[in-house]
Amino acid sequence: MGGAAVRLKGALELVAGGEVPVRIRAWDGSEAGPEEGPVLVVRNRRALRRLLFKPGELGLARAWVAGDVTVEGDLYRALELLAGVIWERGEEAPSLAQSLRRADFRRGVVGLIRLAGLPLAPTPPPEEARRVRHLHTRHTDRRAISHHYDVGNEFYSLVLGPSMVYSCAYWSEDDETLEAAQRDKLELVCRKLGVGAGQRVLDVGCGWGSFAIHAAREHGARVVGVTLSQEQAALARKRVADAGLTDVVEIRVQDYRDVDDGPFDAISSIGMAEHVGAEKYLEYARRLHQLLAPGxxxxxxxxARPPRMDETAYEVDSFIDAYVFPDGELAPLGTTVTQLERAGFEVRDVESIREHYALTLRRWVSNLEDGWERALKLVSPGRARVWQLYMAASALAFERNRIGVNQVLAVRTPESGSSGLPLRTRVWAG
Structure with missing residues (x-):
């Protein structure tokens, strides 16, 4: 069948230097490409304008969030097929300047411009964050956290389920419930920290209070949880009250840099350090070291992300920076361990749980898709589409080892040299 789809497929293949791996359906109803598998639906010419104005991941993300493109069929399979074109081209992928020297590339761009029409710079969707340089001041961090978390506790409840834990769960079997796997993760953290009755625990980036409640209820700890999100804190306090733990759990809207009532016997930082940034990471590590009691x-x-051959710096993902975690930065595991050691910590254990996050994200996507109509009543269609794309793409990234997640246990070892850890640490007793 001819029409816009054939012309679009041809132009994209000239630009990409290879076949488009999915079927395309254009705004005129025409189709082109493989008969089997998912279909990339390009609903209007504005989608092409977005891709031309911001080639690559950000342009595609804008088109997805705005509803200019969508996928019919298996979203995961579509993302897998498109990964080699969009995300995984490798360090040897040609630069724009190099591509412009190819006659086929130039002809493809001209073809896309003719299909797209004018204007070539559509306004970004309203869900896109207003970004500034990654300053990581108290003000910019508070604004970034608000963009991500203050979108409604009901929406997060729909996605995360009753556990209200927004970090990687810890699975034993694939058919285990999400709530059980999240409970097991909270218990694993408590055991690694050696949380016991009467101990003071600081939970940095406490979210909706799930870890604080678990540590207090199951292990008798006294917990201070800090978050920069007003909405998180409000629900966390309600959950603490409902659990009858207001005398042992305190939830604060506070920057971790402003916590001044140490020392604490243990500190948990679960899914928070990604927000800290390269320039502030050593300060973060040193501050937590100061807040801990000896031992x-x-x-x-x-x-974490894998290291590149020629650098160890932090990395920012354009889609995630614009729509999900403004100012979020990922570093290699080795960089994180080095910074913790520079701050005075003794790193005692590192556990990679990469596959666990892929399983968690797939459950969150299922929750969102199962509750899609309710989600659209809680947030904008664009915001729901942000989450659908972000979580599905992230699940594949964890599965393909493009990113990982690690639990690093570190100790403020006293001058005596006694870490207080058991000889066989993976027992996690005491």
Whole structure:
């Protein structure tokens, strides 16, 4: 069948230098490409304008969020097929300047411009964050956290389920419930930290209070949880009250840099350190070291990316920076361990739980898709589409080892040299 789809497929293949791996349906109803598998639906010419104005991941994300493109069929399969074109071209992928020297590339761009029409710079969807340089001041961090978390506790409840834990679960079997796997993760953190009755625990980036409640209810700890999100804090306090734990759990809207009532016996940082940034990471590590009592433990649960051959710096993902985690930065595991050691910590254990996050994300996507109509009543269609794409693409990224997640256990070892850890640490007793 001819029409816009054939012309679009041909132009995209000239630009990409290879076949488009999915079937395309254009705005005029025409189709082109493989008969089997998912279909990339290009609903209007504005989608092409977005791709031309911001080639690559960000342009495609804008088109997805705005509803200019969608997928019919298996979204995961579509993303797998498109990964080699969009995300996984590797360090040897040609630069724009190199591509422009190819006659086929130039002809493809001209073809896309003719199909797209004018204007070529459509306004970004309203869900896109207003970004500034990654300053990581108290003000910019508060604004970034608000963009991500203050979108409604009901929406997060729909996606995360009753556990209200927004970090990687810890699975034993694929058919285990999400709530059980999240409970097991909270218990694993408590055991690694050696949380016991009467101990003071600081939960940095406490979210909706799930870890604080677990540590207090199951292990008798006294917990201070800090978050920059007003909405998170409000629900966390209600959950603490409903659990009858207001005398042992305190939830604060506070920057971790402003916590001044240490020392604590243990500190949990679960899915928070990704927000800290390269320039502030050593300050973060040193501050947590100062807040711990001698012999105190830190559990740093953090997403990482593989190192590149020629650098160890932090990395920002354009789609995630614009729509999900403004100012979020991912570093290699080795960089994180080095910074913790520079701050004075003794790193005692590192556990990779990469596959666990893929399983978690797939459950969250299912929750969102099962509750799609309710989600659209809680947030904008664009915001729901952001989450659908972000979580599905992230699940594949974890499965393909493009990113990982690690639990790093570190100790503020006292001058005596006694870490207080058992000889066989993976027992996690005491």
């Amino acid at each position: 105190g433990r830190l559990l740093n649960h953090q997403i």
